[in-house]
Amino acid sequence: MAMPTSVWHEYGFRGNPYSTDPIEVSAAGRELLIGREQELALIGRHLTGGASVVALEGDFGVGKTSLAAVAAFDAAQWSKEGGPLFLAMDTRLSLRPEDTRESFERRVVRAVAHVLVANAGSLKSGGRPLDGVEGVKRWLQAPEAGGWNASLGANVGGVAGGNAGFGKARTPNTSTGFAELGIAEIVDGWLAQLFPNRDSGGVLCFLDNLEELNDSGTALNVMEPLRDPLFKRPGLRWIISGAQGMVRAAYASPKMAGVFLNPIDVRPLPHKLVPQVIFARMKALQDQDDAVAPVSMTAFANLYRSIGQNLRYALNLSERYAFDSDPDELRGISEADRDLRFHESVLREADLVYAAQARDLGAADWKVFDHLLRSKAGSCSPSEYKDFGYAQMPPLLSRVRKLTEAHLVSYQIDEADQRRRTISVTDHGRLAYYRHVNDA
Template sequence: MDFWLSLGFKSNPYIVKPLPGNEDGRELLVGRDAELRSLLRRMRESDMHVVLEGPNGVGKTSLVLVAAWVASEEFRSGDSQQLYLPLLEPLQVKEDSEEFVSACYFAIARAFLEYEDTLKRAGRSVPRIKDLRLWLDSPILRTRGGGITSPFGGLTGSASASANSSQGYTQAGFRAAVRRWLSDAFPDGSGGFVGLIDNLELIDISSAAQGVMEEVRDPVLQLPGTRWVICGARGIARSVAATPRLNGVLSDPIDISPVPDEFIPHLIDARLKRYAVRGDAVAPVSAKTFEHIYEVSHQNLRDSLSYAQDFSFSLDPEFFLQSNEARIENAAKEWLAELAMKYERDIRLQPRMWKLLDDLAGIGGSCSPGDHLVLGFNDRTHMRKNVVDLERYGLVTSSREETDQRRRSIEITSKGWLVHYSRSQGLINPTIPGVDPQ
């Protein structure tokens, strides 16, 4: 029998991917009411695009997807006159700004296809959907009567079907058409497509991220009928929003902190209730056990859910069905400790590097290169040498920009937090025998 069904669940309650933009997602977005209100307020009332800043795995993407759904539902129910519709997929910033701009326009075009009926029911203008679908599905522009037929109007050309030999002109025409469609469908103040520009920190250098976002300011961020939400970690989103060229275009970032500890039991209980198909469903990871996992992972929700899944699959369903909650909780703690020991066996670090990890954890798990004195180093170069070794074993992650003092560019990873926790609790040996840790 299916693993989850045998335990009484219709599917995996610890799913890691972002919450969907639907009723289920809204119910499972626990502990985020204040952030949701703030995001919706800025989305509707401000003429600047919203920026979210927060650690990796904190749930920024889930918040945006649910907020876009809430906004669209409030239009449907008559509580709002602004029609907001989410783009179908989050967009990832690319260092090639031209490629990213094209991805944005194609996402908007596909959204017009997806929401054709919704737009028509709302009395909004829609482009010629049949022609648009043909254009998106084929790189061939077919001519009729001496002119090229395209979703953005007739163009002169040869009298036969041909491959597109003027890509630059075609893209310019297509983008002009998308801008016109947006203006027609979403007059000023009437809503728009909500696009998520996610994981800005994937462009590792803040100056590069700034450059890309400045390059897409006019072709993307100035599009009518769009509301963009830009998400990033490690200080990059805040750094980008502060640049003069984007001043007045991007809002001051909303800080998204980890879900407070007191909401975690409710968060997991909501998931278990939503996915249960019978009253006696047995959870491999209860709310109490998940609280422990959440503590070990330093309040990283994504990593905690990942650990919950991995532990669940480490044992057969019969174990959970035949065990009480206390036994399952002990098994989960032992599993985490064994995982930490497995990591530790593969790590070969000098005591000073272990001390850096512990000291970094002591100041919250993140720092900038300028914090070298706080961490006991005389200069940044010496600290960087130790950071490189921690990075090699996946215990920390860092940006490549050492000169930007605004950024907290070095962070402990999920693996690093697990190893640190286990060492601090005496579950694995914190020192190398016979070596002075100083």
């Protein structure tokens, strides 16, 4: 069977303009990030000021990972203008509850080795050659196969003891553990050479989705042992992001004192900038003059507003619609008609959710939901009850219970820290809201 053409090609694009993937660390990615000037400036100040950890807190899908990627890309350009040297990690690290210092450190060392090897060429032409790059490169490609040890003989032997950092003391053997240790030593040597002090920059490491550690007790137990050996390791600088107050919880803990600066709040992208998100993507991906966007800039911005401002979910709904529609059919009608069709399609889905789950909600419930979406960017703590117009927490919690039963919000209590409670809007809640605000 012949390979089917991509649906995006049929719309006239090289790729998916509604992809929900985060923006990548690259010049092309830079072009896709809209707004965020203030946040970028703040991250830049934290980095040039020598912060070990820049922390980003914000709801799911708001744009934290993308912001971090572009901030890192920008920072990596500074050395070209005589600024400090920042090298951006091209992978994202995450922590799991079962992680130990050793398991995490292994992943970090590997990722850092990868960045340094990838940049070795340009570092060399900039007068900062790294010793032993070929060996590390081979080990990265085949660590289990003992590639490292094989290369140890070939490379280091050739340098005849001239490589002060690592070759001297250890007898080569075939264990991966040894290789890991050897790699860590080399990497630290490289870091010390490239970044003799805090002002000289560092390798930017991403630790994403801290909320995956579930509760703040686990988060702190996992993170505390990493504090000095990793978060404060010379030559490494961190961008850590998380949702649901997890970054704030870590920041507020005495166990992490002195590591984090004040976390940067990542709020939803202002509605008026949202058409540009689609515009930038269309510009980057268009490959036919008569390309047709199944969801136009305007339709997308309307959607974004009517689901309470969440980029990832707006992209996800648009992507699904584009997949399910017939490109030929959409090409044959006007943009206004296409927009109407999209609206009707989302409304149909929203109606189903609404009828199944939200029909019995009263005005007071909707008022809470509305405030949560509009003023709290979809997520907050019940301790903010006053902002909802309540004099006490319990009446707010009864509204939250009704919304939870209707699956429009989720309510989580941190087992380790009862004060860390989060009310967050669900995707279903966002769809129901679409129906609610478009209710004629």
